[in-house]
Amino acid sequence: MNTEAGAAVVVGADGSASSLAAIRAAAVDAVERGRPLRIVHAFIWAELSGPDGGIVYGPHDTRMRADAERILAASLVEAEKAAPGVHATTALVDGNPAPVLLGESRHAVLLVIGDRGLDGFRSLLLGSVALHLTTHAACPVLVVRGRDNATGPIVVGVDGSAGSASAVGFAIEQAARRKTGLTAVRAWDALDVWGQRDTMPLVSDPGDLEAEEHRVLSESLAGWGQRYPEVTIQQEIVRGRPAAVLIEQSQHAQLLVTGDRGRGGFAGLLLGSVTQAVLHHADCPVAVVRSSRATV
Template sequence: MNSASGAAVVVGVDGSGPALAAVRLAAAEAARRHRPLRVIHAFIWPLLHSPIRPATDGGLRGQAEQLVADAVDEAETIAPGLRVTGEIIDGEPAALLLDQAPGAELIVIGDRGLGGFTALVVGSVAVKLAAYADCPVLVARGAQQPDGPVVVGVDGSELSRHAVDFAVRTAAHRGAEVIALHAYRHPVSTGPGDMQPLVYDESQLRAEEDRTVAESIAGLTERYPQTPITRRSVRGRAAKVLTDASAQAQLLVLGGQGRGELTGLLLGSVSQSLLHHSHCPVAVVRPPRGADGGVGDGPGG
C-alpha cells in the first residue's frame, strides 16, 4: 500500500452496474482512510482509429463525461465531504489503471464491466489488475455483511504477512474483527505411490497448523490492540474453506500468489477461484515490487 501523504483511492468506472457498486465501495473506503477518491473512465474510442471518429467521438465523449459525473455524484452521496475528482483518460482500461497503481492507495474495480461476456463470472480487467497492480486491488462483488469479519487467507509463507497486515489495518478502519483463516489438507502424498501414514496425531497436526497462523499475525495484536484477531485452522481445500467463510464476511483478503505456487504465476489458483466465487468483496494484495516469494492465499493456492 502506498503510504505517501494524499495518495488516492482510485476507482474505474464504465457505466455498468458493477462499476457503480465499485464506486460505492471505493467512496466508503476512501472516507475511512481519509484519502481522496479519483473516479477514472478509460476512453478507448481514440485507440480504435475509426474513420468515423470525428462525427462520433463527441457524442461518446459526452456520454463518458456524464457517466463520470454520475459516479462522482454517487460517491459524494455515499461519503459527504469526501474529496472526489472525476477524469476521462484515453486508453485501454486495464493498462490505464495499472499505470495509476504505483501512486495509489488502493484500486477498486467492479467484478465485470460492460465489455464482459455475460458468461464470465469475473471480467478480464479485474483479473489483470489483481495479477499485476503495484497496489492492493479491491474487487466489488457479492454482498457485504456489515457486521461480519474481515477474513484473510493465511498459508504461512513469508510474504503472507502483506495480506494479513492489509487485512488488520483495513479492519481497524472499519471497526471489524479479523479472522485469520488457514486451510490445510495434511497428511498429503509427496508423489505417486507414496504411502500415507495409517495413524497420525490429529491434535499435534492441528497445533502445527495453528502455529502457522500465529506466526503470520505475530506483532499485529500489539500494533492494533482495539482490533480483535481470531486465529482459525480448518481442514479442507483452501478455495472452498475461504469461499464458505466469505458468505458471512464483509471483506475477504487474499495474497496474489500462495505457497506452493509456480513462481511464474502472478495470480494464484486460490485467488483466481475466489475472484469468481466469493460471496463478498475481495481484496488481492501482492508483495511490493522486487520482494521475493508470494503472498499467501492458502496451501497450494
C-alpha cells in the same frame, strides 16, 4: 502501494451497477483513510475508416465522449452520496482499461473495481483483465462483489508466506478502520500440507500436523495484537481445500483478504484456480494484496 500523503484511492467507473457499487465502497474507504478519491473512466475512441481505407481513431461522434463525461458526473454524485465529505475528482483517460488502471495503481493507495462491467470493463472477471490487475497492480486491489452491505469480520487467509504476511497487515488495518474483528484462517489438508501430494511431510501424525498448523498461524499473527489492541483477532484452523474454505468464510464476512502468492494450501493463489474461484464465488468483496508492496 504509494504511501505518500496525497496518494488516492482509485476506482474504475463505467456506469454499470457493479461499477457504482465499487464507487460507493471506494468513497467510504477513502474517507476512512483520510485520502482523496480518484474516479477514472478509460475511454476508447471509435474505429473509423480513414480516407485511404485504413482504420483511424478519433472523435467522429462527440456524443461518445459526452456519454463518458456523464458517466463520470453520475459517479461523482454516487461517491458524494455514499460518503459525504469525500474529496473526489474524476479523470477521463484515453486507453484500454487494463493498462489505464495499472498506470493509475502506481500512484494509488488502493485500486477498486467492480466484479462485472460494461463497455471498456466488459468481462472484467470473465477473462484476463481482472487477473492482470490483481497480478500486476502496484497497490492492493479491492474487487467489489457479493452481498450488498456485507457485514461481519474481516477474514484473511494465512499460510506463513510473505504474501499472506502483507495480507494480514492490510486486513488488520481494515478491521481497525471499520471497527470490526479479524478472523485469520489457515486451511490445511493432511495429504497436501505444502501443496505437493507426492511429497510426504516430515510430520505425519494428524495431531502433530494440526499442532504445526496452529504454530504457523500464531507466528503469522505475532505482534499484530499489540499494534492494534482494539481489534479482536480470532484464529481458525480449518481442514479442507483453500478455495472452498475461503468461499465458505466469505459468507459471514464483510471483506476477504488474500495474498498474491502463497505456499501450502494457498500455493499458486494468483496463478491458478484458487484465485479465480474466490473472485468468482466469494460472497463478499475480495482484496488481493501483493507481497512486494508494504500495506501498513
